[in-house]
Amino acid sequence: MIRTLIATTIFVIALPFISLAGETEKIHIELDGEYLTAEISNAPVIKVLKELSAVCGAEVFVDASIQNNTISSNIHSLPVEKAVKRIVSPYSSVAVFSQRTNANGTKELFISDIKVFESSKGRDNVQYVNVSSSSTDSSGSVEDKPKKSQVYQSPFRVPPPVPGVHAKGSxxxxxxxxxxxxxxxxxxxxxxxxxxxxxxxxxxxxxxxxxxxxxxxxxxxxxxxxxxxxxxxxxxxxxxxxxxxxxxxxxxxxxxxxxxxxxx
Structure with a gap:
């Protein structure tokens, strides 16, 4: 009887640890043209964004204060901008669009940079870390350097005209x-x-x-x-x-x- 009681007690104590062990980290991201599919479970933000950078080919920056927080997401075949927003929820993100010439000689827009940050701070009051697969900065910290080819920053809309710069006829x-x-x-x-x-x-x-x-x-x-x-x-x-x-x-x-x- 005593042995049975001890065994039962040990099993009950071990249950929370078994449950925690079951929450394994998982990161799987696929890009199909302009559409993203992702299966992410209990993974640090920084690891997810590194994989996202490798898959999409974009420079990715993350708020240093949230880089080690864990996120989970399961999305299927969403446009890249919308997919990124879903993946990093509850944090905010902004995509930077740039212009390039494709193999056919025509100009097109593409996502060159992605920034992820704590919503309450705003994207301009953040110490960013470059988590891109192509980054060579060992410290990870970067300064914001606007690209010459940069066209606009917006995850879901075409930007409004800037007074003066986009004046009629300019x-x-x-x-x-x-x-x-x-x-x-x-x-x-x-x-x-x-x-x-x-x-x-x-x-x-x-x-x-x-x-x-x-x-x-x-x-x-x-x-x-x-x-x-x-x-x-x-x-x-x-x-x-x-x-x-x-x-x-x-x-x-x-x-x-x-x-x-x-x-x-």
């Missing part, structure tokens, strides 16, 4: 309009391509569903259960595919509307 305003025109043209082409690709993907799954329905109607009784399971799986696949494609296209259309509004 060189800066004309240059910004030309950039916007290129971005609008590129975005329209991208949306058309995405619609075409989505249609092809969905039609492929629809053909599979049609084939399975025909096979199911002609199948023997013992084969119907397996075919029904395959049909249900394909139906779910089509639903998820349509949902993903609609979300992606709507995100691109929202950005396009913002750009078009700036041209008016």
């Amino acid at each position: 060189y800066a305003e004309k240059a910004q309009k030309r950039i916007n025109e290129k971005m609008i043209e590129s975005r329209i082409k991208k949306i058309a391509y995405m619609r075409s690709k989505a249609s092809m993907e969905e039609n492929r799954v629809r053909k599979e569903i049609t084939r399975l329905k025909i096979e199911l109607s002609n199948a023997a009784l013992e084969d119907r259960r397996e075919l029904s399971a395959d049909l249900s799986a394909k139906t779910r696949e089509l639903y998820n595919l349509q949902k993903r494609n609609i979300t992606r296209i709507q995100n691109e259309e929202r950005i396009l509307r913002q750009l078009q509004a700036r041209q008016q």
Whole structure:
């Protein structure tokens, strides 16, 4: 009886430690074009941002006071800016967009810098640490150095004009309009391509569903259960595919509307 009581007591005491041991650190981040998927569990902010930098190729800076805090997140196929905001929640983030020339010789915007900071401090009153995979500064501390190619800083919107600098008819305003025109043209082409690709993907799954329905109607009784399971799986696949494609296209259309509004 006493031995049983001792064993039970030890087991009860050990339970919290077993629970803590189960909270393992996990970081998995994937980039598919302009969309990010991440599975993060109980990981320090600094480790997550280092992986994010390696995957996205951006310079990443973090508020030194929160770099060792742990975060968890699970997101699927979100635009990079929105994904970063979700990943670092409850902290704030800002993306810095810059301009570059791609392989086709046309200019495009890309995320060159990401800053993560404690919301209550504001992004300008922070001691930042560079956690980028390309950083060679052993101390990690960096000064804010604006890039010559920097266009704007904003996670989700096209920035408002700056009085004087973007005055009507000024060189800066004309240059910004030309950039916007290129971005609008590129975005329209991208949306058309995405619609075409989505249609092809969905039609492929629809053909599979049609084939399975025909096979199911002609199948023997013992084969119907397996075919029904395959049909249900394909139906779910089509639903998820349509949902993903609609979300992606709507995100691109929202950005396009913002750009078009700036041209008016």
